[in-house]
Each structure stands twice: as structure tokens, then as C-alpha cells.
Amino acid sequence: MKYVILVGDGMGDYPLPELDGRTVLEASRTPNMDRLARGGLLGLAQTIPAAKEPGSDVANMAIIGYDPMLYHTGRGPLEAGSMGVKVAPDELAFRMNLVTLVFEEDGRIVMGDHSSGHITSEEAAELIKALDEKMPLTDGQKLFPGVSYRHLLLWSGLPDGLPTVPPHDYRDQDVAWYLNSSNPELKPVLDLIRASWEILGEHPVNKARVAQGKRPANSIWPWGQGRPPAMATFQERWGLTGAVVSAVDLIKGLGVYAGLEALDIPGATGFLDTNFAGKVEAALKALETGDFVLVHVEAPDEAAHQGEIDTKIKAIEAFDEKVVGPMMEGLEKMGDFRVAVLCDHFTPVSVKTHTREPVPFLIYPASEPSGRNFSEAEASSAGLYLEQGCIFIDLLLGAAK
Numbered sequence: 001m002k003y004v005i006l007v008g009d010g011m012g013d014y015p016l017p018e019l020d021g022r023t024v025l026e027a028s029r030t031p032n033m034d035r036l037a038r039g040g041l042l043g044l045a046q047t048i049p050a051a052k053e054p055g056s057d058v059a060n061m062a063i064i065g066y067d068p069m070l071y072h073t074g075r076g077p078l079e080a081g082s083m084g085v086k087v088a089p090d091e092l093a094f095r096m097n098l099v100t101l102v103f104e105e106d107g108r109i110v111m112g113d114h115s116s117g118h119i120t121s122e123e124a125a126e127l128i129k130a131l132d133e134k135m136p137l138t139d140g141q142k143l144f145p146g147v148s149y150r151h152l153l154l155w156s157g158l159p160d161g162l163p164t165v166p167p168h169d170y171r172d173q174d175v176a177w178y179l180n181s182s183n184p185e186l187k188p189v190l191d192l193i194r195a196s197w198e199i200l201g202e203h204p205v206n207k208a209r210v211a212q213g214k215r216p217a218n219s220i221w222p223w224g225q226g227r228p229p230a231m232a233t234f235q236e237r238w239g240l241t242g243a244v245v246s247a248v249d250l251i252k253g254l255g256v257y258a259g260l261e262a263l264d265i266p267g268a269t270g271f272l273d274t275n276f277a278g279k280v281e282a283a284l285k286a287l288e289t290g291d292f293v294l295v296h297v298e299a300p301d302e303a304a305h306q307g308e309i310d311t312k313i314k315a316i317e318a319f320d321e322k323v324v325g326p327m328m329e330g331l332e333k334m335g336d337f338r339v340a341v342l343c344d345h346f347t348p349v350s351v352k353t354h355t356r357e358p359v360p361f362l363i364y365p366a367s368e369p370s371g372r373n374f375s376e377a378e379a380s381s382a383g384l385y386l387e388q389g390c391i392f393i394d395l396l397l398g399a400a401k
Helices: 031-038 056-063 076-085 121-134 188-199 204-211 233-239 248-255 276-289 298-307 310-330 376-381 389-399
Strands: 001-009 041-045 091-103 109-113 143-149 150-156 218-225 242-245 262-265 292-297 335-342 359-364
Touching: 001 276, 001 310, 001 389, 031 143, 031 310, 031 335, 031 359, 041 376, 041 389, 056 248, 056 389, 076 143, 076 150, 076 218, 076 248, 109 335, 121 143, 121 188, 121 204, 150 218, 150 248, 188 218, 218 376, 233 248, 242 248, 242 276, 248 262, 248 292, 248 389, 276 292, 276 310, 292 310, 298 310, 310 335, 359 376, 359 389
Parallel strands: 001 292, 001 335, 242 262, 242 292
Antiparallel strands: 041 359, 091 109, 091 150, 091 218, 143 150, 335 359
């Protein structure tokens, strides 16, 4: 038996007047997901515990069966795991975004873009190198380049519980209140952010981006810090081997801690230009020798953070056409399988950030098909609700027994 989870990051959304009261998912053409939902089990899962902030780290940890209340320590250590970076006991691992800040004449500092216009990994690597060479880093601070705007900062000697904030939660909002915080524990982080401004602002990469009409990566933004989690492997818990496929380091790192193979896909970007075909090919190949694979697609979430309805529709339709459809074609040649499709959390385009509503999911095939299409409303009316998202994996694996 082969088991597959396909995650369309942030697909869940609210009804919108621009779409005649439909959600983006309802307005998207998704024949493959609809077919699976009609022939499968349909329901809702609460992937974000009440005590945790809504995010892909928490939600995807729950999806693969690890209770975030027990295992989640932060996003940073998951990304370190993906990079093969060892985090010492006295170190905090921060996710470090390259962001676009807009400095207004009235003193406001606006979070113009949490992704610096989806800066390329090659451009970002040049900026991280410049920061590593020119910023006043101490012996306890280490920078590591990642993918696009997503990077890693290790920092020793800092306390747990620093009140950092995710930059995507404040898209197009004034963040001067945070940068001017008087919290003494947060001051070293804020000082490091400010130290990056002159270096990045004068860098040729950013000057070229501005000349091309692109957003500059003119600031760092450390957040999501934590220490490495202690997790039993997927094989130890369920007796299954497998892999994760994603452009995002945090998903790959989550796989590493779970003992799953984190596959590197050439051309995987986390946006609409990602290598969809390469992801599907790698996932199907992994199933030739393994039992389980999770395929994660970031594009719907990124489009929602930008507040772009049409882009999110394109992302959802690409997920359905280029991932769900081809995965099913491949699975149907492999014999017995069980496949799940869901989003990890809501990212409504109207608020441009993550929210904690229970997410729609489907598991195909099912002994009692739902007969419904795949959407937030249809999943809600199906009547199946998982109060804890971490039991979703038990439903997926148990449904095939």
C-alpha cells in the first residue's frame, strides 16, 4: 500500500464579494480534486491548536501526525534541519527573511513585502554573503543562505520566548512599533535588523532590482526561533519509510526530523514558476521503494500573502492540474494506494496572512464516497470534523486497513 499527502499551502479562504460570495477555492477550476472528493472521504481538520500561532510549521507537523503541542519548538530549527545545519544546545535557530521595508516621511516603516518580490536564490545568496562579511556579527551569530527570501540565523546566548513576529503577518502595515520596541531582550535582534539596512540598501543586487522595477531586499527579519525538537521517526511510529517533496526548507526540515528523505528538486521555487513536473516525478520515484510521500506546494499561500485573487486562483488550478492530476495517473499504475489532499491552513487574500480555521481535507478512495466537490463549505457540510489535526494521519493510514 502506498500513502500520499498532497498539500496546497494556504488554499483555504473566505467568501469574497469579488467572486460573487464564493471562496477562491470554489472559484477555481479543480476537476481532479473534485473527482477525488466525490469518490472519497471529505471533512475538516483543526491543524492549528488554540495555543499555537497559525503557520505552516505547526500545521504540517500536525498533518504528518506529530502533535505541535508536544513537538513544536519553532520554525527556525526545522529549516536548519533541512540545510543539514547542526544547532548547538545554547543556540537559537531563527528563520531570517529578506524583506522589503518602505520608509515613509512621517516615520512609519511599512512591511512592503515579506518576500522581497520573490527574490531569486542567486541574488539572495549574494546579499547573505555581503551581510556575513560586513555586518557586525559576533562569534555567536552565524548566517546560512537558503531558498529565495528564506534564510537561517543561528545565535547563541539568547533566551527562549523572544517576542519576534512573522513578517507576513504585517504585509502593507506599519511595523515601526516593533522595530522601536523598548523590550531589552528583543533589542539585540532589532539592532541586527537595523545594522543590515545600510549594507543591503547600497548593494548592487538591490540597486539593479530597483532599476528593473522590482522590490529590493533592503532588510533582514529574524523570527520563528527555537531549539531542535526531539521526535520519533515516521518509521518508528508507523512502520513506514518515505520522503517529503517541497521547495520550502521548513517542510524539508520537518521531514528530516521525522526520518523521511527530504528530496531536492531542481527549479523548485515555492511560487508559480516552480518545477511542478519535477516534484511529481520525484514523488512517484520515491514511492517505488518507499511507502509514503508528502508533496507540498507553496504557491497558493504566497499568492494570498500578496492579496492577489487571480494569482491565487492560478496557483490552485496549477496545483490541481500539474500535481494532483499527474500524481493520480502515476498512482493508478502502482496498485493499492490511499491519497489525501488538503491545505495546511487558511491564508485568506482579504487579510494576507494565516488564520486558524479548520481546513478541508479529502481521503481517496473511501468505502462510502462523499459525492461532494472539494471546497470549504462542502467539507464543512460533510459532517466529519477532526478536533486535533495530528490524528489526521491515523485516519489516512487506518482507512486503508
